[in-house]
Each structure stands twice: as C-alpha cells, then as structure tokens.
Amino acid sequence: MADPGSSLATRPGVAQCLDLYAKLASGVCVVTTRGATGSPVCATVSSAAAVSASPALISLCLANGSRTLAALRHHGSFALHILGERHRPWAERCADPLATAAERFGEEQAEYVHGVPVRTDALAWSVCAVTDVRAYGDHHLVVGEVLAAHTGNGHPLLWYDRAFHGQGGGAVHG
Secondary structure, eight states: OOOTTSGGGSOOOHHHHHHHHHTOOEEOEEEEEEOTTSOEEEEEESOOEEEEETTEEEEEEEETTOHHHHHHHHHSEEEEEEOBGGGHHHHHHHHOTTSOHHHHHTTOOOEEETTEEEOTTSSEEEEEEEEEEEEETTEEEEEEEEEEEEEOOSOBOEEETTEEEOTTSSBOOO
C-alpha cells in the first residue's frame, strides 16, 4: 500500500487521467438523433454500456457542449449503433468537431425507427427513449430505455490507446 504522503498517492491531473482512460478498451458506437430541423445528428462514443436487461436500459456519455446531447435532450430519443470494423470512416466523421451535422452523417441512407435515424448496416443498433440525463464533470450521462434493437454479424470496431483497432488487435486503417 502506498504511503499517503508519497507521489503514488497524489491525485492525478487531467493528462494522467486521460492516459489512464486511454487504456480502457471499448467498443466504438455512434449515437444518432434528430436535430431541431428534423435532420440526423450524430456523435461517436466509446462510453456506452448495458445497464439492465429488465427493463432494457443502455447508457452513454456525451460531452457537455455536444450538439448531439442538445438534440437528444430536445427529441427525447436516440439510436445507439455498435460499429463493425468497416464503419471506421463513419466513426471518424462523427467524431470530427469541425464537421457539420450533414457531413457527420454522410451520404449513408437512414431508416427511421420510432422517429430516430438508424443506419441498419451497423453491427448492432438500438433505439432508446431517454429516461435520465445527468451532468458529471465535463460530460453528461444519458440513460435510455430500449424500444427496438437489431444485431447482425461481423467484428467490432474497438477504441484503445487513442486508436481504432480490429479483432486482431492491430490498428484499423481507413
């Protein structure tokens, strides 16, 4: 056990926390909803998690200033897409803070399920009704009740050590 006065017991700064978080391997997801004009908006997240099977609940985190967070709070529902390796270009576009909503969603066709834009070619997807949104630090935790879901086949796109990775553990290049 580290001595409370040692450097090992010192509260980490932001950079050290980000280094720590970079070692959390996670699946890459894109969350979509409808913007104020009805057009699709999206963001890439690596912080999605199953909360409960009964009732079916999923959580995700979005940055406080996220356009997608504002839109899903207004719309009251969202889709969570679990991405396969082939979806890396979409993940990159949805993560680009300088891209417009139209550029982020791209040319891909969306089907609307419960009024939410869904890319049905994702590895898996769910449409959720927002049940709770809470601020924690520089992000908001969003919990949604699953209204519809679909699973397909393929290998997941992963995020680890600030890079996309495929099933073999190597970096996936776009």
